[in-house]
Amino acid sequence: MPGIVIVGAQWGDEGKGKVVDLIAEKADVVIRFQGGNNAGHTIIREGDEFKFHLIPSGILYPGKTCAIGNGVVIDPGVLISELDGLRRRRIDTSGLKISANAHLIMPYHVMLDTAGEAKLGKLEIGTTKRGIGPCYADKAARLGIRVQDMLDPKILRKKIMAALEPKRQLLRPFERDPALDLHAITEEYQRFGHRLEPHIADTAKICWDALDSDRLVLFEGAQATLLDLDHGTYPFVTSSNPVAGSACVGAGVGPTDIDEVWGVAKAYATRVGAGPFPSELFDDVGKMLRDRGHEFGTTTGRERRCGYLDLVALRYASRLNRLSALVITKLDVLSGLNPIRVAVRYRSNEGAVLTEFPYHQTVLHGSSPEYEDLPGFSEDISECRTDDDLPQAARDYIRFIEDFVGVPVNLVGVGPGREQMVRRGAQSGSLPAS
Ligand code: IMP
Secondary structure, X not given: OOEEEEEEOOOOOOOHHHHHHHHHOOOOEEEXXXXXOOOOEEEEEOOEEEEEOOOOHHHHOXXXXXXXXXXXXXXXXXXXXXXXXXXHOOOOOOOEEEXXXXXXXXXXXXXXXXXXXXXXXXHOOOOOOOOHHHHHHHHHHOOOOEHHHHHOHHHHHHHHHHHHHHHHHHHOOOOOOOOOOHHXXXXXXXXXXXXXXXXXXXXXXXXHHHHHOOOOEEEEOOOOHHHOOOOOOOOOOOOOOOOOOHHHHHHOOOHHHOOEEEEEEEOOEEEOOOOOOOOEOOOHHHHHHHHHOOOEOOOOOOEOEEEOEEHHHHHHHHHHHOOOXXXXXXXXXXXXXXXXXXXXXXXOOOOOEEOOOOOOHHHHHOOEEEEEEXXXXXXXXXXXXXXXXXXXXXXXXXXXXXXXXXXXXXXXXXXXXXXXXXXXXXXXXXXXXX
C-alpha cells in the first residue's frame, strides 16, 4: 500500500480535513508533517461537529495511529485541551503519537508573533498570532525547545534560560516588563510533559514500519502551497513548507516512500491574511461566495477574502507538488452563478501576457487576471454522488480544470457532509467504499 500526501493547492482552507478523514478510514497511520495550531479542520461526523487544530483528523477512528511529526510546531496547552475535548466526547485518543523531535511553541513565541505584527503596522502579514513564525525561527536558530526536553527538567530549564534573554530584549519595546518567568514556564512545560508522555514516540519509525509492511500511511498537510515559505507569495506566507516534498522532512521518510500526492482546491478561491490574490473579488459575487461558502476562518474567525478559481496559480501548485490527483471541494457553492469565471492567464502592468505564475513579486502584485467564462448551473447538486448525477455544466467545469491543469480530478465536494462527494476516475480507488 502506498504513502499518500494530501496538500492544499491554494491559500489554505480548501477542505483538506474532510479528504483526510475520508482516506483515513483505510489508512494505518495518519501523520501531520508541518505547521501547528494555525491550522483548523472542521469534520462533521453523523451530524456532530469536530474542530481540530493540531490532532490529525484520523483520530475519530478508534485506535488508529495518528501522529504529529517532527516538522510540526506544538503548543502543548492547545494539544492538551484538544485531547481533553475529545475525551469528554468519549473519543479514544490512545492512538495519538507525538514526535519527540517536534518543536514546542512557548509563551514568548505567541508574544513575539503579536509584537512582530504590531511592529509591521500596515505591512502586517495577518498571521494567526499563534506563535508559529517565532517558533520556527528559534528552531532554525537552534534555540528551540523540543517535545523530548519536557521530560528532562534540568535540560528544559537550561534551554528555556538560553532562549529567554533574547526574547526579553525583543519584547521590551512592546512591554516594559514582559511576563516571562523562567521558573513558571519551566514548571508549566514540565507539567505538560507529564500529561503528554504516554503519547511521545519515535513517529518516523512508526511510518517506516507501516510502509515496510505495505500499509497505508497518509501524510496530512496543513496550510497550502501558495503559503509555502519558499514557493508561496513571500513574505505573506506561513513559516513552514506545506508543499508535498516537505512531508519527507517533516515525517522522516524518503521521497520514494511517497506514491501519490493529492492536491485539494476549492471550486473558487479564498485567502485569509494579507498578500497577493490576483482573482480576488470585491463585488456581490465575492460576498455571495463568502456567505454561501461560510468563508470565515476556523482558527481566528476572520472573514476570508473570496474570488474566482485561479487556474494559473493552481497549475503552479500542481507542478510544485507534482500532483497525481486533484480534489475539488465546495462545487455546490457555485450553483446559481452564471457565468462561472476562471482565471486562465495574467496581464502584467506593462501589458505582457503571463501564462505562468510570476516568480517576481513585483510582477505578481501588478498583475491582473484574465478570465474565461464558463456556463453556470442552477441545480442543487448536494445529492450527486457520481459524475453522471452532476448537471452538464458542472461536469464541464470540472473537465475544464482537469484539462487546464493536466491532473485528474478524483473527488468533487458537493456539501459539508462526509458522504457529500462525487467520486470520479480510477484514482478514487484508493478510497474506502461509500
Ligand atoms: P501564520 O502561519 O500564523 O504565521 O500566518 C501566516 C499566513 O498564513 C497568514 O496569512 C495566515 O492567515 C495564513 N495561514 C496560516 N494558517 C492558515 C490556514 O490554516 N489556513 C489559511 N491560512 C492560513
